[in-house]
Amino acid sequence: MTPGPVAPHPDDRPTARSRADASAGPRSLGDDGTRAVLHVDMDAFYVSVELRRRPELVGRPVVVGGTGPRGVVAAANYEARRYGVFSAMPSSTARRRCPNAVFLPGDHDLYARVSAQVHEVFQAVTPLVEPLALDEAFLDVTGSLRLLGSARQIAELVRGRIRDELHLDCSVGGGTSKFIAKLASKQAKPRITDRGVEPGDGVVLVPPGEELGFLHRLPVRALWGVGPSTFERLQRVGIRTVGDLAATDVAVLVRTLGQAQGRHLHDLAWARDDRPVEPERALKSIGHEETFAHDRHTHDELVREAVRLADAVSTRLRATGQGARTVTIKVRFTDFQTLTRSHTLPSPVTTAAAILEAVVPMVQAIELTRGVRLFGVSVSGFGEPAEQLSLDDLLARGDAVPGAPVSAAQEWEAASETIDAIRGRFGAASIGPASSLAGSDGRGLRLVRPGAQQWGPDHRPDHRPDAGTEPTPTDPRPPDP
DNA sequence: GGTACTCACCTTAGCTGC
DNA sequence: GACCGCAGCTAAGGTGAG
Numbered sequence: 001m002t003p004g005p006v007a008p009h010p011d012d013r014p015t016a017r018s019r020a021d022a023s024a025g026p027r028s029l030g031d032d033g034t035r036a037v038l039h040v041d042m043d044a045f046y047v048s049v050e051l052r053r054r055p056e057l058v059g060r061p062v063v064v065g066g067t068g069p070r071g072v073v074a075a076a077n078y079e080a081r082r083y084g085v086f087s088a089m090p091s092s093t094a095r096r097r098c099p100n101a102v103f104l105p106g107d108h109d110l111y112a113r114v115s116a117q118v119h120e121v122f123q124a125v126t127p128l129v130e131p132l133a134l135d136e137a138f139l140d141v142t143g144s145l146r147l148l149g150s151a152r153q154i155a156e157l158v159r160g161r162i163r164d165e166l167h168l169d170c171s172v173g174g175g176t177s178k179f180i181a182k183l184a185s186k187q188a189k190p191r192i193t194d195r196g197v198e199p200g201d202g203v204v205l206v207p208p209g210e211e212l213g214f215l216h217r218l219p220v221r222a223l224w225g226v227g228p229s230t231f232e233r234l235q236r237v238g239i240r241t242v243g244d245l246a247a248t249d250v251a252v253l254v255r256t257l258g259q260a261q262g263r264h265l266h267d268l269a270w271a272r273d274d275r276p277v278e279p280e281r282a283l284k285s286i287g288h289e290e291t292f293a294h295d296r297h298t299h300d301e302l303v304r305e306a307v308r309l310a311d312a313v314s315t316r317l318r319a320t321g322q323g324a325r326t327v328t329i330k331v332r333f334t335d336f337q338t339l340t341r342s343h344t345l346p347s348p349v350t351t352a353a354a355i356l357e358a359v360v361p362m363v364q365a366i367e368l369t370r371g372v373r374l375f376g377v378s379v380s381g382f383g384e385p386a387e388q389l390s391l392d393d394l395l396a397r398g399d400a401v402p403g404a405p406v407s408a409a410q411e412w413e414a415a416s417e418t419i420d421a422i423r424g425r426f427g428a429a430s431i432g433p434a435s436s437l438a439g440s441d442g443r444g445l446r447l448v449r450p451g452a453q454q455w456g457p458d459h460r461p462d463h464r465p466d467a468g469t470e471p472t473p474t475d476p477r478p479p480d481p
Numbered sequence: 482g483g484t485a486c487t488c489a490c491c492t493t494a495g496c497t498g499c
Numbered sequence: 500g501a502c503c504g505c506a507g508c509t510a511a512g513g514t515g516a517g
Contacts, residue, residue, distance in 0.1 A: 227515045
């Protein structure tokens with residue numbers, strides 16, 4: 001469906017203008033060879049997707065995330081944000097701040113499916129789409145201006161289609177670079193005021209030449225790359241706004257933040273950001289980590305978790321067609337101290353067995369008496385895997401003879417191929433290591449799949465077979481329409 | 482008193498080889 | 500042979516984002 005008529009706006013000038021008449025008024029994105037970059041950010045995405053299948057909850061505070069004592073908020077709608085509930089906040093804090101909120105466990109697979117639909121809308125506008133997360137993306141629409149109209153018209157087109165076809169809201173920011181577009185989309189968001197939730201502008205564009213005026217009044221914390229730690233360090237040298245940052249000598253920033261970050265932030269403060277919109281970014285690491293509902297205290301317990309995690313990681317790794325040389329484990333103790341240990345192998349590996357061979361000695365070398373609340377396995381250093389041969393291949397080329405033993409590594413490679421084929425046909429939970437089996441509930445055993453727990457363990461005991469599969473009485477989940 | 486998961490990138494330090 | 504500077508790699512920790 002096409003959106004309705006769009007109100008005239010100074011930015012609605014699809015044709016390029018010369019620098020000579022720039023004094024006539026603000027220039028448009030795409031003028032004079034500037035880029036037109038949009039940042040599209042879905043509004044309270046996870047909650048909005050849930051409200052499509054739970055319309056009776058519209059208008060009430062709703063929170064999506066981990067429901068257990070160690071869970072966090074993944075998303076809160078604006079009604080919940082009025083009570084001070086925000087994403088990444090511990091769920092227990094959110095419950096305290098907003099006891100009347102409806103708490104829903106997340107459904108990551110559903111959000112991923114809806115996200116794919118949203119990205120289809122983006123692709124209809126430009127092939128230059130860089131996904132940033134399930135709920136946001138950069139779009140380089142410079143090449144679409146002649147065909148589809150001004151950046152504002154394209155932004156309204158995207159918003160209209162997402163609203164009409166997917167019944168979801170989004171905010172769009174635009175500028176000559178990714179980072180300006182990202183800051184602009186934040187300005188376009190709905191606002192929480194004393195009177196309640198007020199709709200935002202929906203679209204905010206920063207015309208070429210007006211970047212510094214837009215940037216320098218913003219708090220420095222608004223910059224992409226300034227988190228709590230950097231903010232504190234900047235505050236210590238008296239920097240509070242982006243304007244302060246721009247006025248600070250780059251040598252001071254390098255001393256305060258280090259070479260890379262110091263120079264990078266100084267460039268951003270002067271609106272220097274020529275990073276392109278990259279549709280395809282090569283993955284550099286793959287990992288899984290899990291916070292346990294109950295702490296682990298023995299090496300045996302952790303090795304069992306490692307088997308599950310290595311299996312999940314290796315499956316995703318093989319799907320990329322690559323192998324990995326570096327294996328890293330992450331352990332977080334009950335006191336929240338976190339350590340990592342890594343080991344680099346002579347050549348890239350692809351199987352869970354090979355990953356475990358590196359993981360187990362690292363686990364064994366760690367003192368666990370404090371108790372472990374989180375454990376993770378990841379791989380990096382991707383490269384062409386060593387030749388992988390199926391058992392048939394091995395038999396065919398004479399490396400193995402029927403009935404004679406082949407090496408353990410060869411057996412694992414052959415077995416992994418078979419496992420991938422079974423999962424491809426029957427689903428990810430159809431086969432897995434025996435140590436991943438949850439206990440029996442009388443209906444048979446079920447595999448506990450890493451990655452299913454996105455926002456912390458929920459309130460049920462570990463490894464219960466019904467984990468996450470049954471709607472709870474307070475969470476009757478009808479199917480998505 | 483409470484802090485998930487995934488990924489990217491940076492810094493620092495130590496080691497090795499030239 | 501000892502030392503220096505440099506580059507490259509590895510390991511570990513930290514920061515930030517969404």
